[in-house]
Amino acid sequence: MVRKVILEDGYVFTGTGFGSDKEQSGEIVFNTGMTGYQEIMSDPSYAGQIITFTYPLIGNYGVNRSDFETLVPAVKGVVVKSRSPYPNHWKSEESFDELLTRFDIPGIEGIDTRELTKRIREKGTVRAIICNGEVNEEDVINRLKSEAPLTNQVESVSTKNTYTVPGGGGPKVVLIDYGAKQNIMRELLKRGCEVKVVPFNVSAEDVLAENPDGVMLSNGPGDPRDVKESVETVKALVGKTKIFGICLGHQLLCLALGAEAEKMKFGHRGSNHPVKHIPTGKVTMTAQNHGFAIKRESLENTSLIVTHVAVNDGSVEGVELKDQSAFSVQYHPEAAPGPMDANDLFDQFMNRILQPAGEMTKNA
Numbered sequence: 001m002v003r004k005v006i007l008e009d010g011y012v013f014t015g016t017g018f019g020s021d022k023e024q025s026g027e028i029v030f031n032t033g034m035t036g037y038q039e040i041m042s043d044p045s046y047a048g049q050i051i052t053f054t055y056p057l058i059g060n061y062g063v064n065r066s067d068f069e070t071l072v073p074a075v076k077g078v079v080v081k082s083r084s085p086y087p088n089h090w091k092s093e094e095s096f097d098e099l100l101t102r103f104d105i106p107g108i109e110g111i112d113t114r115e116l117t118k119r120i121r122e123k124g125t126v127r128a129i130i131c132n133g134e135v136n137e138e139d140v141i142n143r144l145k146s147e148a149p150l151t152n153q154v155e156s157v158s159t160k161n162t163y164t165v166p167g168g169g170g171p172k173v174v175l176i177d178y179g180a181k182q183n184i185m186r187e188l189l190k191r192g193c194e195v196k197v198v199p200f201n202v203s204a205e206d207v208l209a210e211n212p213d214g215v216m217l218s219n220g221p222g223d224p225r226d227v228k229e230s231v232e233t234v235k236a237l238v239g240k241t242k243i244f245g246i247c248l249g250h251q252l253l254c255l256a257l258g259a260e261a262e263k264m265k266f267g268h269r270g271s272n273h274p275v276k277h278i279p280t281g282k283v284t285m286t287a288q289n290h291g292f293a294i295k296r297e298s299l300e301n302t303s304l305i306v307t308h309v310a311v312n313d314g315s316v317e318g319v320e321l322k323d324q325s326a327f328s329v330q331y332h333p334e335a336a337p338g339p340m341d342a343n344d345l346f347d348q349f350m351n352r353i354l355q356p357a358g359e360m361t362k363n364a
């Protein structure tokens, strides 16, 4: 079936539909990872977005039961150059097409994803729609332009209930779920943690009443400035417990301490983003998925120190509280998909949990 991707700025790409045949709009972004399409499309941080995969062949190893990052993917649509209809892998249980159909997500193939990506890089992130081939393009563009921007994305993907996953005698961690990827949980469980998962709008008192050894602030979708109550909660937690933030969690920690966020032109989404650790100069390859960043100048008058920067564009990739009781990174040490080079940040979190607050700066 002939389908189109129409960009808000008037650009039209024609291809063939797969997955759901419904019409769907969203913010169009691109991911440069060569593998990991299942983890990418099930990452809740993509809520409200249409993903363009720059790698030209998607679906070739199918979809399996164990690599999902959430139960119900929140992505609005996918754009690919070529979709493999015959997946081949010992773990594969369904095709990419079947997965999209099952979750009612539209896909489109046969698109020149290089041209589309160049367009997004040059013009910046825009909204787009995946629709039937015979629509009136002008009507669609007008409709897109008049659509209200999405808000409350965190609320749409955060857990509604509090629940505990028993650990193996390790520290007790409260995981505030802004749309957490499952691999954050897997990494904590691997280290024996008992994990209490709480919704995004939990109060600081309720978190502290758990008497946690540490609090993990998860990744999540949308603009960090939209979740004001979460910023207040993080503010009230700083100094009272050990904190580790990832991506949206990093942005919320920075906002809570007085820094400012901004929307990037086209974001970082992929599995090969080099990040430099400032104190040692060590460069790590990281998995990333973010469209907002913390303004570096805005951190100057806060109690946070910039620990990591992106090698490609110099943007802030990690911070640490001067007393070391809280730290956070803009990238994904839990990978899924991507390199595991930064996985030791979970070990660092465990070490920080074990150290009394006053001892940390002494041992730095």
Ligand SMILES: NC(=O)CC[C@H](N)C(=O)O
Pocket (backbone or CB within 6 Å): 045, 218, 219, 220, 221, 222, 223, 224, 246, 247, 248, 249, 289, 290, 291, 292, 293
């Ligand atoms: N993966 C994330 O947590 C993304 C954070 C935020 N939604 C951004 O796009 O910048």
